[in-house]
Amino acid sequence: MRKPTFETVMARLKEALKASTFAEVGRYLGLTTSAYANRKRSGSLPFETLLPFADSRNISADWLLFGIGTPFRDSDERVAPIAEIDPKLLASIYLALLRAMRSEPPTQQEELEATRLAGLASLVYNRVAGVPDGAARDAFIRNEAHGFARAARILQPE
Incomplete structure (x- = not known):
């Protein structure tokens, strides 16, 4: 592709x-x-x-x-989400947790990856939040995660 x-x-x-x-x-x-x-x-x-x-x-x-x-x-x-998650806010929270849990500060590359993953996680959440819990939701999450991961790999700067 x-x-x-x-x-x-x-x-x-x-x-x-x-x-x-x-x-x-x-x-x-x-x-x-x-x-x-x-x-x-x-x-x-x-x-x-x-x-x-x-x-x-x-x-x-x-x-x-x-x-x-x-x-x-x-x-x-x-599907309308229960609550919309802000990707930037989620990334800030994730980075604060990452920094608090490590004895050494994360590298710039690790911070960029964490920010990217948190942003993608918020997009997946916003798409699947209204899907009833169960096998259908799990399948939807996997499908969305694979789609966003595929796009992220293709679009990753070289």
Whole structure:
């Protein structure tokens, strides 16, 4: 599977949002014009806002990143969470716990990995929180975890 490019993902997002300009797409993602231009120049997708935003608009991550399937998930796939978890807050909590439990401070790489995993965990939680407990929920969690892990591996900077 090919790594998605900034241009392709932003074009798909523009299409899904029916936005008239890429500046408008950037505003949806909370990016200033210069931040958007810098991301475009470096080819760096803003995953910290892109995936939660797509999820909030019921935009399929598979379609947005890889062109697989249709732009929007079926309405039945979106289950309203009991409580929305903020990825940045969860990452801060996780890092504080990591630091408190270790005698040596974590390396910068370990902190980045912890932040990334906490963010992904919050996305999975927000997607599965309303699914009744049991085998179906466990399967849904595994499916979501595998999907996000696959995307994270493909999108990981080299």
